[in-house]
Amino acid sequence: MNPFAYSRATDPTQAVTAISGKPHSKFLGGGTNLIDLMKMGVETPNELVDINRLSLAQIEELPDKRVRIGALARNSDVAEHELIKTRYPMLSQALLSGASPQLRNMATVGGNLLQRTRCYYFYDPAFPACNKRKPGSGCGALDGYNRIHAILGQSEQCIATHPSDMCVALAALDAIVRVVGPNGEREIGFRDFHRLPGNTPDRDANLASDELIIAVDLPAMPFAARSHYLKVRDRASYAFALVSVAAALDLDANKNIKDARVALGGVAHKPWRANAAEKKLIGQEANEKTFQSAAEAELAAAKGYKYNSYKIELAKRSIARTLNIVAEMTS
Numbered sequence: 001m002n003p004f005a006y007s008r009a010t011d012p013t014q015a016v017t018a019i020s021g022k023p024h025s026k027f028l029g030g031g032t033n034l035i036d037l038m039k040m041g042v043e044t045p046n047e048l049v050d051i052n053r054l055s056l057a058q059i060e061e062l063p064d065k066r067v068r069i070g071a072l073a074r075n076s077d078v079a080e081h082e083l084i085k086t087r088y089p090m091l092s093q094a095l096l097s098g099a100s101p102q103l104r105n106m107a108t109v110g111g112n113l114l115q116r117t118r119c120y121y122f123y124d125p126a127f128p129a130c131n132k133r134k135p136g137s138g139c140g141a142l143d144g145y146n147r148i149h150a151i152l153g154q155s156e157q158c159i160a161t162h163p164s165d166m167c168v169a170l171a172a173l174d175a176i177v178r179v180v181g182p183n184g185e186r187e188i189g190f191r192d193f194h195r196l197p198g199n200t201p202d203r204d205a206n207l208a209s210d211e212l213i214i215a216v217d218l219p220a221m222p223f224a225a226r227s228h229y230l231k232v233r234d235r236a237s238y239a240f241a242l243v244s245v246a247a248a249l250d251l252d253a254n255k256n257i258k259d260a261r262v263a264l265g266g267v268a269h270k271p272w273r274a275n276a277a278e279k280k281l282i283g284q285e286a287n288e289k290t291f292q293s294a295a296e297a298e299l300a301a302a303k304g305y306k307y308n309s310y311k312i313e314l315a316k317r318s319i320a321r322t323l324n325i326v327a328e329m330t331s
């Protein structure tokens with residue numbers, strides 16, 4: 001590991017000041033991803049600003065019924081919080097499907113949003129070609145072992161996937177990410193927070209290096225109480241998603257779909273909001289045929305590679321299965 005300086009931030013403004021103008025400095029949350037990457041030589045910051053003592057761990061309902069989750073709330077605390085379990089079950093389930101209890105006790109919401117891809121080529125600095133780790137060096141996964149890689153939104157520069165479970169539920173919920181930087185606070189809609197790879201796969205998010213995530217706001221969305229997160233993976237526990245689906249349905253008394261939210265994980269460089277599927281669902285009867293046609297629509301533009309084409313059919317079936325589960329839930 002490279003030598004690095006360490007300091008503890010006392011408040012958000014001081015944290016931002018400590019890092020401002022220093023692109024090689026990083027905030028330290030739970031450290032469960034950053035420290036691993038530093039040990040492997042993938043990340044080489046020369047300074048860490050520890051934000052763990054900031055008062056940003058609250059989970060609270062706002063007067064307008066939105067729920068605000070502080071950036072330092074631990075993944076386990078969010079998953080087990082009554083407001084989250086009852087109003088946004090897919091978010092609780094997504095969090096509980098990730099990592100292990102010990103990791104969830106350390107991992108923060110801010111760090112989860114900015115965790116890096118699990119692409120093998122990114123994780124191995126001995127491997128020369130990775131545009132995400134070393135811009136301009138190529139993509140080892142394109143013609144390499146790409147079993148866990150993207151089938152939607154990818155570019156010739158990068159076919160890595162975003163690994164987070166939590167973020168898939170946040171994408172379906174249209175969460176808002178609240179950040180503070182040298183010029184004050186701003187809000188970023190979840191759709192605009194993470195990036196597709198394009199020609200700059202080294203950039204995962206639309207966040208400046210000196211911007212601190214302070215909270216995530218969840219909209220008051222009563223129908224999200226009827227939601228589910230499905231994660232398909234190699235092992236039943238302690239494995240990243242090959243494909244995952246977060247879905248919520250707003251149904252009328254006749255089981256017609258008034259509104260729908262669907263997002264996918266494990267298929268793209270960012271949590272993938274399934275706009276085409278949602279369009280097919282709204283106004284239709286909630287049944288197997290509708291769900292299958294929504295899944296077909298979403299995956300129409302998918303492109304597989306040598307080892308990951310299986311994900312296209314897997315994603316279709318996972319969408320239909322999740323929607324079936326949600327439709328069967330009692331509201």
Ligand SMILES: Cc1cc2nc3c(=O)[nH]c(=O)nc-3n(C[C@H](O)[C@H](O)[C@H](O)COP(=O)(O)OP(=O)(O)OC[C@H]3O[C@@H](n4cnc5c(N)ncnc54)[C@H](O)[C@@H]3O)c2cc1C
Pocket residue numbers: 026027028029030031032033034035036051071072097098099100103106107108109110111112113114115163164165166211212213214238239240241
């Ligand atoms: C063995 C293992 C298995 C795992 N399995 C899963 C899984 O199945 N599903 C899943 O979703 N995740 C999984 N994870 C990943 C885990 O969820 C992340 O490591 C964790 O969420 C990162 O949070 P952290 O607080 O530890 O972040 P850190 O490691 O501290 O930071 C990660 C990044 O975020 C930045 N950062 C942190 N907080 C802020 C902030 N407030 N503002 C701005 N920047 C910030 C840091 O500078 C760093 O770049 C696994 C991890 C491990 C080690």
